[in-house]
Amino acid sequence: MSDEFVIEARGLAKQYGPHVAVDGIDLQVRAGEVIGLLGPNGAGKTTTILMLLGLTEATRGSILILGKDPLRRPLEVKRDVGYLPDSVGFYETMTGRENLTYMARLAAIPRGVVGERINSVLASVHLLEVADRPVATYSRGMRQRLGIAELLMRQCRIAILDEPTSGLDPQSTQELLDLIQKLSRGGMTILLSSHMLDVVQTVCHRIALFNKGRIGFFGTIEELAAKIGGGTYVIDVEAEGIDLSALAATVDGVKNVMAVNGHWQCEAVRDVRPQLAQRIVAAGGALRNLDLRRARLDEAYGRYFREVHQ
Numbered sequence: 137m138s139d140e141f142v143i144e145a146r147g148l149a150k151q152y153g154p155h156v157a158v159d160g161i162d163l164q165v166r167a168g169e170v171i172g173l174l175g176p177n178g179a180g181k182t183t184t185i186l187m188l189l190g191l192t193e194a195t196r197g198s199i200l201i202l203g204k205d206p207l208r209r210p211l212e213v214k215r216d217v218g219y220l221p222d223s224v225g226f227y228e229t230m231t232g233r234e235n236l237t238y239m240a241r242l243a244a245i246p247r248g249v250v251g252e253r254i255n256s257v258l259a260s261v262h263l264l265e266v267a268d269r270p271v272a273t274y275s276r277g278m279r280q281r282l283g284i285a286e287l288l289m290r291q292c293r294i295a296i297l298d299e300p301t302s303g304l305d306p307q308s309t310q311e312l313l314d315l316i317q318k319l320s321r322g323g324m325t326i327l328l329s330s331h332m333l334d335v336v337q338t339v340c341h342r343i344a345l346f347n348k349g350r351i352g353f354f355g356t357i358e359e360l361a362a363k364i365g366g367g368t369y370v371i372d373v374e375a376e377g378i379d380l381s382a383l384a385a386t387v388d389g390v391k392n393v394m395a396v397n398g399h400w401q402c403e404a405v406r407d408v409r410p411q412l413a414q415r416i417v418a419a420g421g422a423l424r425n426l427d428l429r430r431a432r433l434d435e436a437y438g439r440y441f442r443e444v445h446q
């Protein structure tokens with residue numbers, strides 16, 4: 137990841153008549169970052185994406201995509217930015233390869249390089265074997281990967297993906313997430329709008345939480361967990377014969393202890409497993425298991441929105 141910002145939005149706002157859809161947001165994204173755009177329905181994610189793509193004009197604020205204003209230099213920005221909607225439209229009777237060839241012509245990719253580039257991108261999304269089958273025979277996962285092949289073929293530097301895994305089975309989801317990580321390692325910047333928090337947690341470096349037209353939080357999941365008063369370390373404890381909420385309160389660094397589905401969940405600012413184990417054993421408890429894991433986005437997200445809606 138570089139320090140260069142490839143997306144810079146400042147004070148961005150959009151009004152539809154009297155209705156404020158986006159209310160002054162700032163968004164700075166570096167090359168190679170995968171950013172999750174999250175938030176309830178109607179929070180302003182799609183409107184923000186449309187403004188970044190230059191498809192709708194901001195009421196106020198500024199946007200620079202790779203240093204260019206999408207409204208002033210729309211063709212250049214459209215060359216650099218690929219958009220993958222949740223359901224990608226292709227010509228069904230044409231093969232995957234024919235669809236890409238047609239799109240290559242629309243994108244004015246020089247004829248001399250098209251054939252080789254299509255083979256190479258089809259290989260990298262694992263579609264080479266089915267490249268000569270009509271798209272009508274493709275599964276949803278294969279269509280999503282063909283959509284990504286198109287972005288690769290156009291050598292887009294930024295990809296905006298809208299619910300890319302919706303309707304995919306677990307294996308296809310995993311394949312697509314692996315592909316997103318590979319693209320990011322290759323330097324592509326990815327904005328991923330999704331309500332699927334486990335997907336976002338798996339691939340996103342940072343998340344932007346949209347709420348009523350604003351970005352209420354922008355940072356890592358660990359930073360979100362810390363902001364809402366939890367800890368970035370979550371320790372699941374299975375123990376019998378003790379009340380961990382009382383015991384853990386005496387351990388330095390512990391922020392919260394909750395009883396969850398028959399075990400204790402302890403949030404802390406550091407790894408306090410040794411201290412917890414020592415307290416449990418000293419209190420005569422039977423320690424069955426201590427598991428350290430990352431803060432979970434679904435928990436942090438749920439708590440964040442419960443707090444802001446209070």
Ligand SMILES: Nc1ncnc2c1ncn2[C@@H]1O[C@H](COP(=O)(O)OP(=O)(O)OP(=O)(O)O)[C@@H](O)[C@H]1O
Nearest residue numbers: 152155156157175176177178179180181182183184
């Ligand atoms: N063309 C439009 N005209 C009027 N209001 C609109 C228009 N597009 C969006 N809105 C309103 O702007 C607000 C933000 O909508 P937006 O589609 O950006 O939300 P979202 O976060 O993408 O939601 P979702 O998760 O449902 O996709 C909503 O209140 C929506 O009703």
